[in-house]
Amino acid sequence: MSIEVALRHRFADKTLDIRFTAPSPGVTALFGRSGAGKSTALMTIAGLLRPDACRIVIDGEVLADTAAGLWLAPERRRVGLVFQDARLFPHLSVAGNLRYGQRRAPPGAIGFDEVVDLLGIADLLGRRPHTLSGGERQRVAIGRALLSQPRLLLLDEPLSGLDGARKAEILPYLARLKAALRLPMLYVSHAPDEVLRLADTLVLIKDGHVVGTGPVAEVAARGDLPFARRNDAGALLLGHVMGHEAARGLTRIEGGGAVWLVPLLDRPVGATCRIRIPAREVILAAKVPEAISVQNIVPGTLRHIEAETARHSALVEIGLPDGTLLARVTPDAIARLGLSVGGPVLALVKSTAIEVL
Amino acid sequence: MFDAQDIEAIWLTLIVAGRAVGFALPLAVVAAWALARGRFAGHAMLNTLVHLPLVLPPVVTGWLLLIVFGIRGPIGSRLMEWFGMRLVFTTNGAALACAVMTFPVMVRAIRLSLEAVDPGLEAAARSLGAGWFDRMLTITMPLASPGILVGGIVGFATCLGEFGAVITFAASIPGETRTLPLAIYAALQEPGGEERAAALALVSLALALTGLLLSDWLARRLNRVLGR
Numbered sequence: 001m002s003i004e005v006a007l008r009h010r011f012a013d014k015t016l017d018i019r020f021t022a023p024s025p026g027v028t029a030l031f032g033r034s035g036a037g038k039s040t041a042l043m044t045i046a047g048l049l050r051p052d053a054c055r056i057v058i059d060g061e062v063l064a065d066t067a068a069g070l071w072l073a074p075e076r077r078r079v080g081l082v083f084q085d086a087r088l089f090p091h092l093s094v095a096g097n098l099r100y101g102q103r104r105a106p107p108g109a110i111g112f113d114e115v116v117d118l119l120g121i122a123d124l125l126g127r128r129p130h131t132l133s134g135g136e137r138q139r140v141a142i143g144r145a146l147l148s149q150p151r152l153l154l155l156d157e158p159l160s161g162l163d164g165a166r167k168a169e170i171l172p173y174l175a176r177l178k179a180a181l182r183l184p185m186l187y188v189s190h191a192p193d194e195v196l197r198l199a200d201t202l203v204l205i206k207d208g209h210v211v212g213t214g215p216v217a218e219v220a221a222r223g224d225l226p227f228a229r230r231n232d233a234g235a236l237l238l239g240h241v242m243g244h245e246a247a248r249g250l251t252r253i254e255g256g257g258a259v260w261l262v263p264l265l266d267r268p269v270g271a272t273c274r275i276r277i278p279a280r281e282v283i284l285a286a287k288v289p290e291a292i293s294v295q296n297i298v299p300g301t302l303r304h305i306e307a308e309t310a311r312h313s314a315l316v317e318i319g320l321p322d323g324t325l326l327a328r329v330t331p332d333a334i335a336r337l338g339l340s341v342g343g344p345v346l347a348l349v350k351s352t353a354i355e356v357l
Numbered sequence: 358m359f360d361a362q363d364i365e366a367i368w369l370t371l372i373v374a375g376r377a378v379g380f381a382l383p384l385a386v387v388a389a390w391a392l393a394r395g396r397f398a399g400h401a402m403l404n405t406l407v408h409l410p411l412v413l414p415p416v417v418t419g420w421l422l423l424i425v426f427g428i429r430g431p432i433g434s435r436l437m438e439w440f441g442m443r444l445v446f447t448t449n450g451a452a453l454a455c456a457v458m459t460f461p462v463m464v465r466a467i468r469l470s471l472e473a474v475d476p477g478l479e480a481a482a483r484s485l486g487a488g489w490f491d492r493m494l495t496i497t498m499p500l501a502s503p504g505i506l507v508g509g510i511v512g513f514a515t516c517l518g519e520f521g522a523v524i525t526f527a528a529s530i531p532g533e534t535r536t537l538p539l540a541i542y543a544a545l546q547e548p549g550g551e552e553r554a555a556a557l558a559l560v561s562l563a564l565a566l567t568g569l570l571l572s573d574w575l576a577r578r579l580n581r582v583l584g585r
Binding site for chain 1: 475480482484485486487488491495499500582583
């Protein structure tokens with residue numbers, strides 16, 4: 001099943017033309033700067049904004065098709081929406097807010113107790129929204145949207161109003177929801193860490209157009225796309241825990257078809273995990289160096305060199321058996337090593353530089 | 358201190374004000390909603406019409422009511438014909454005059470509170486499956502309730518003091534249309550009626566103060582419930 005979105009709208013100063021297809025279920029992140037058109041796309045899918053032309057299909061169900069004169073009212077779309085500012089009803093308790101959508105929805109698979117438990121809001125049920133912290137409010141808003149038994153959950157930068165600590169408090173809940181509920185989600189964000197942590201599919205939006213779309217690990221490692229050209233560029237590898245070497249204080253993780261040693265983790269063998277390897281932490285070598293502290297020396301194929309003229313560096317894509325690694329080095333280093341596209345290269349990564357998400 | 362006639366005047370005042378608010382408040386909510394949210398051709402016209410009694414001399418409002426609701430007036434004659442209902446010189450007529458005079462006060466209070474309701478909350482309710490009427494009933498009106506309540510109470514308190522329009526449209530008939538202000542005026546016309554007028558004026562003052570204090574207290578309580 002899939003989510004098909006196509007919309008066109010002319011604003012006074014810009015034109016949006018966004019079209020993408022995303023798998024369902026799964027988390028699809030719409031990533032781009034503010035003003036790129038991400039939120040407009042989300043509001044169109046929810047039905048709260050009517051563009052010049054659009055076609056929205058979710059799992060075969062057509063919600064809008066302006067060419068055919070079809071436009072379903074938002075209250076009849078069964079699309080859950082979580083706003084940046086929570087928008088809890090101030091005159092209702094937390095339980096009242098949670099039940100608001102549930103009462104108006106057909107009986108569904110998502111139960112009240114399950115949602116309350118998944119989001120850890122059992123202690124808040126009797127409270128009023130204005131007594132909640134920002135993070136608690138957002139958790140209740142997510143629960144409220146889920147209990148309306150949506151066929152699609154839309155999240156409009158749900159964490160952007162929160163500080164770092166609050167963000168870290170909510171991200172695990174979102175990861176749990178993703179694992180527990182087989183629900184398609186569209187997640188609008190301009191924060192790379194949220195995208196890398198949660199998304200399965202990444203849709204890059206720039207100036208009202210989709211500039212790249214695909215599985216998150218692939219799009220994140222494309223040197224020609226804006227996601228990888230950021231200051232803290234890095235590759236994302238999907239993998240799992242292979243085993244622990246307690247004596248050495250190390251854990252072995254398989255990711256992208258290679259084996260990585262990272263500082264000992266408290267995760268069971270076989271558990272899936274995501275690792276991020278920052279491009280500036282990757283050292284390139286033409287042959288295996290001796291007597292060096294680096295734990296990970298991984299062979300790969302040099303696939304592409306993206307020149308970054310403004311910062312006098314280059315972003316190098318290194319093909320692994322089942323993934324891509326990014327390295328940011330100087331053009332001089334590439335020349336000194338005599339590296340060329342298509343040739344072999346060794347990537348050197350310190351264990352402590354690998355971020356396990 | 359008060360004779361039967363005074364008690365009657367006080368009681369009548371409360372009845373007239375009660376009927377006026379009961380009749381005008383629902384209409385005021387509709388008018389306020391149209392002015393706060395509606396975008397239609399006659400918006401400015403409606404706004405002017407609603408506020409007209411505020412700037413017209415009350416005696417002119419009373420006279421206009423006579424023309425429209427008098428037994429030969431376009432509406433008055435039909436009310437008589439169809440329902441056998443006469444408004445001129447009756448308690449209901451006094452209530453109508455009060456309702457028209459206090460309408461702008463009510464609309465203003467309700468409109469302010471409607472405009473303060475975050476449309477984002479209505480959008481949220483929409484995405485949760487609530488249709489127009491449902492949203493109105495469960496989100497918009499509860500959130501605007503402090504304004505509606507204050508509008509009602511201030512409207513009621515204002516009705517207690519209506520004079521010009523009431524005496525012009527409904528005259529000053531003891532037991533029918535002679536409300537407190539009219540009774541005070543009548544007492545002042547009689548030789549040696551000052552004492553009586555003063556006693557009635559005190560009642561008037563007490564009722565007005567109670568109304569204002571009550572509205573203030575209720576609004577604060579409701580706002581606390583709404584978490585403001």
